[in-house]
Structures are given as structure tokens and as C-alpha cells.
Amino acid sequence: MEALKSAFDFSDFPRSDLIVAGLGALFILLFPLFPHSSFAMATMIQFLMFSLYGMGWNTIGGYGGQVDLGKAQYVGIGAYTTAVMLIRWDIPFWISMPIGMCFAVIWSFMIGYPLFRLKGHYFAIATIATSLVLLDLFQVWDFVGAARGLEISPIKYSPPDFWRLIFKEDIYYYYVISGFFFVGIFYINWFRNSRLGFQLRCIKDNEDVARSLGINVHWAKIKTYAIATAFVSMVGSFHACYIKNIEPEDTMSLDISILIALMAMLGGAGSLWGPIIGAGVLIPLKSYLKEWLGARAGLLGIDLIIYALIIMVISAVEPRGIWGVIERIRGKRGK
Amino acid sequence: MSLLEVHNLTKYFGGLCANHDISFSLEKGELLGLIGPNGAGKTTLFNCICGYYPVTSGRVIFDGEDITHLRAYEVARRGLARTFQVYVASGDLNVEENVMVGAFMRNRSRMRARAEAREILKELKLEPLAQNLVSELPVAAQKRVAMATALASGPKLLLLDEVAAGLNPSEIDEIMAIIRHIHEDLGVTIILIEHVMELVMRVSQRVIVLESGRKIAEGEPQVVAKDPEVIKAYLGERYAKEQMETRT
Numbered sequence: 001m002e003a004l005k006s007a008f009d010f011s012d013f014p015r016s017d018l019i020v021a022g023l024g025a026l027f028i029l030l031f032p033l034f035p036h037s038s039f040a041m042a043t044m045i046q047f048l049m050f051s052l053y054g055m056g057w058n059t060i061g062g063y064g065g066q067v068d069l070g071k072a073q074y075v076g077i078g079a080y081t082t083a084v085m086l087i088r089w090d091i092p093f094w095i096s097m098p099i100g101m102c103f104a105v106i107w108s109f110m111i112g113y114p115l116f117r118l119k120g121h122y123f124a125i126a127t128i129a130t131s132l133v134l135l136d137l138f139q140v141w142d143f144v145g146a147a148r149g150l151e152i153s154p155i156k157y158s159p160p161d162f163w164r165l166i167f168k169e170d171i172y173y174y175y176v177i178s179g180f181f182f183v184g185i186f187y188i189n190w191f192r193n194s195r196l197g198f199q200l201r202c203i204k205d206n207e208d209v210a211r212s213l214g215i216n217v218h219w220a221k222i223k224t225y226a227i228a229t230a231f232v233s234m235v236g237s238f239h240a241c242y243i244k245n246i247e248p249e250d251t252m253s254l255d256i257s258i259l260i261a262l263m264a265m266l267g268g269a270g271s272l273w274g275p276i277i278g279a280g281v282l283i284p285l286k287s288y289l290k291e292w293l294g295a296r297a298g299l300l301g302i303d304l305i306i307y308a309l310i311i312m313v314i315s316a317v318e319p320r321g322i323w324g325v326i327e328r329i330r331g332k333r334g335k
Numbered sequence: 336m337s338l339l340e341v342h343n344l345t346k347y348f349g350g351l352c353a354n355h356d357i358s359f360s361l362e363k364g365e366l367l368g369l370i371g372p373n374g375a376g377k378t379t380l381f382n383c384i385c386g387y388y389p390v391t392s393g394r395v396i397f398d399g400e401d402i403t404h405l406r407a408y409e410v411a412r413r414g415l416a417r418t419f420q421v422y423v424a425s426g427d428l429n430v431e432e433n434v435m436v437g438a439f440m441r442n443r444s445r446m447r448a449r450a451e452a453r454e455i456l457k458e459l460k461l462e463p464l465a466q467n468l469v470s471e472l473p474v475a476a477q478k479r480v481a482m483a484t485a486l487a488s489g490p491k492l493l494l495l496d497e498v499a500a501g502l503n504p505s506e507i508d509e510i511m512a513i514i515r516h517i518h519e520d521l522g523v524t525i526i527l528i529e530h531v532m533e534l535v536m537r538v539s540q541r542v543i544v545l546e547s548g549r550k551i552a553e554g555e556p557q558v559v560a561k562d563p564e565v566i567k568a569y570l571g572e573r574y575a576k577e578q579m580e581t582r583t
Binding site (some may be wrong): 002006193194195198201202205206208209210211212213214215216217218270 | 385387406408411412416417418427428432433435436437439440443444445446448452473481484485488
């Protein structure tokens, strides 16, 4: 009961924040009713998905200060579990998604246990390595389609199929992912004020002090890593049903890992709104830049240069990201 | 039964002997001062007791239980809290939240942790600073926050590592009042590492002196202060000799 109350307790934010957040939520709920292009719709779905990835990343990366650059492996585990189960055994999304989350969490324990012996950059590099190893394995594993990947053909099913999450129109996908999005926000709001959330922020501060307060630092990190993983894998499962065509290169590449981390860091790591702001800036930028510059001028890759520039500016000016800038302007601290 | 017993504790870092064959015991309700020149091995001793360093040999018994080989967080959960000499607070926790982390050790509820933290902040007169970031506070206040946080974990024994270092005389008086308050009114047993002699000598009931990793004296503050070994350790052999000569 207390946990539920705490999830809906936003009282430590100033009223202006809550008004902006409320307007944002209203916009998300009503967006499909406005006239929009299918491109804008796809961008919005991407935005919601990456917000969720970022929220997951933010638990361990933001509140815990452990920079993780291997989140794509969990996108892959979620996406492949759902796709394989649907194609081979006709197991619907709502069953395969939790199973995928379990697989991802088990995998996260297996690599989290040894990896959290490492600190700082070494940890970040190790997460990249494990992610790449998994990518290579999936590329040669015939059971999951090897490098060709898997394709969910919608013809076999009769959309709209809510049970298997197979739709023709994007609007259904939009509302499913925005449901996840709101649950995610409430969950993170609970998390940041939970015992584990506090302990994690103390660990980020100073691990020795954390130990002196009875915190099992290694275990707290592993637990949080599992939470982050569950988030990412959940969205990965959604990704499989939404995109319908998954290849190892698309779902588990280093680009995705970096984009997830970048998004949260750009918006503001360790703050509730940070990942959402980050995704809100980067995803439209990414989509539109690709559309305008990449395709038309044939300048593929200029979008990457632009993100790199943004990140360099942000990290030089305000390491706490956009949220840090907002807080600085207000002369207050981040939540 | 003693609250803490240290038996023949020895700690080597490679070839360097940081603690050699140290034994002492501490009764419940005592306030013990641990002094010695820089590099005498005081903080190392704390780290060995609390499980931060593995000991080379010897045993540590806390409240009847052998805690020698327990890890730091396990020792903390048994009721042995500590503060750190250099309290690095870089993060985004404010004072109240910081103290809450301590309170979270013994209960899971956020409401209760917050209530306990507020209580302790009131006890230590930190209430007006509750919403400030720890990293923005002056050193004296940071040390008080560190003490409050350690206290919030509900310890039986509190190890304070140089809480008065770098403070001005009026701040030292404040810290002294707080230490007395924790010891007398809250009934917590305390071991105090301190360089500020005025503080140790006035609040401690008993003092242990370390020098080059060995225990060279133990007893009441006034007696220890006159011990020639101790004077030698602090002020050098020649000064000690002169002192002895002028006295005789």
C-alpha cells in the first residue's frame, strides 16, 4: 500500500514541473487524435520506446552511477524471446514478454555478478564486450535465424490481435507502448524513493560509506541492474511485435546501447524526467535528420556527427544534462 | 561480557606492519579515546575492526560474536557504525536523505526512515540544514551529518574517525557537546580517534595510545598524558628526556 502511495507521490516536485508533466501526458494521450503523418506516429512510438529504455538505464546508470553501455543485449533477448515463441509455438506476446524478462534478468545476474567487481570505465567496457559477444552468438545461431533474423508475418494472424500484439495500424501499438510508458514513470517514481533507490544514490556518492551503513554494495548493484534489464527486455519484446522483422544487427548493435545511454545522459542521468527529455530531444532529431539530410543529400552519418557535437557540448557545459541546465537556471537541485 | 574485544590483532600491508599484536577490550557504555601520531595505525585498526581490511592475524569479538572475517556491511548490520576521516560527499543526496540511508538499514519503510532521520537531525541540531546538499555544507556540518547518518543506523558501538580535525575552537566545543550527548543521553558506546588532544582528554574515560602500529599505553587520560613513552612518541626522545630531567 505504501509502495503504491509512494509511486503516485510527486509532491517533492515544484508545481510548475507537474503542470508541464501533466500537459506532456495529455499530449501523449491525445496525440493520435490530431492530424498526423505516419512518420510522426512512428517517431512518437520510437520516442516512447526509447524513453522506457532510458528509464531502465537510468536506474543503474543514473541513480547508481554505473555507466552501462551494453543494454542492447537485453533488447535482443526480449525481442528474440517474443519472436521465437510466436513464430515457433504461437505463444502470444503477453506470455512471452514476462518470459523474455525472466531470461534477461537471469542473463543479467550471470554477467552482473562478475562485472560489478569492476568499476568506472572498466565496467562500461565490459558491458560493451558482453553485448557484442551475445550479438555474435545470435548471428550464427540457426535456431533464431542466425544473421538473417526472424520475420513475424502478419498474414498468418488476423489483426487487430491484442493477445499476440499484431496490428495493422500504428495507433494500437502507440497506445500499448504509452501504457507501458506511464507504468514505467510511476515505477521509477516509486524506485527513486525506495530503500534500494536511496541505497543506490549513497553508493554513487561513496561506496565505503554505503558499506558502513550496512549496504551490500555488490548485491544492490546486481539487483538494480536486473530492474534496468527487465525494463529494456520488456520494450525489446514490444519491438519484435512492432517492427516484425528482427535481425541481430538491428536489435543488439552497439549503436542501440550507446543511444540508450546517450539519451538518459543528455536528458539528465539520475533524474526522473531526464530520460524522457533526452528521448524527446534525440529521437525526433534522429528521425528528422535522417529523413532530411541522410536521404536527400546523401550525407549518411551526418546525424551521428550532430549527436556527437551535442554530447560534447552537454558534457563540457553541464554533465547533469538538460535537466541539470534547467535546475541550474532555477537555482535548485535535481530530483 | 565486553562489548568489543580485540585479541592480538596484527595487520601487515606487504612488509609494512600497520598494527602489531594489539589487544584491548571495551565495556558497554564506555567512551574510549584512540590517539597516536600520524601513521600510528589508528585508522587501520578501525578498518580492521569494521571489516574493511582483512586482518593478518588476531580476532575481533563484538557483542559475543566473532566478527573478524565478516564483510564491512555485515559488521555494520550487527550494530557497529563508523564515520570516515575524509567524508567525500559529491552526490545528489541532501542532509535528510543522507541520514535516511542510515535509517534504512533497520527498516524498509520510507515513512519510518524519514521520521527517524528527522528525530536524529533534531537531536544533533541539524534540522535547519535538512534540505541542503551535503557537499555544499562547511566541513563542521558535514562531520555532524556523517555522525547523524551513522547514528541513524542504530548502532551499539560508534567509531568516530577524527571528527574534530580541521575545525575551529568553537566548532570543536559543539562537536564535543554532541559526542557527550550521544554517549550520555543516547547511551551509545564510542571509540574516538582524535588528534585534537583537548577533545580526547576531556571526553574520554580511557585512552589507548598507538605508535608505529603498537599499543604503547593505556589508561585514564591524565595518567597517559604523563607517560614518558607517550611524550616520546609525540614530541621526540630529546624532549621527553628533558621533561624527565626537569621533573626530577
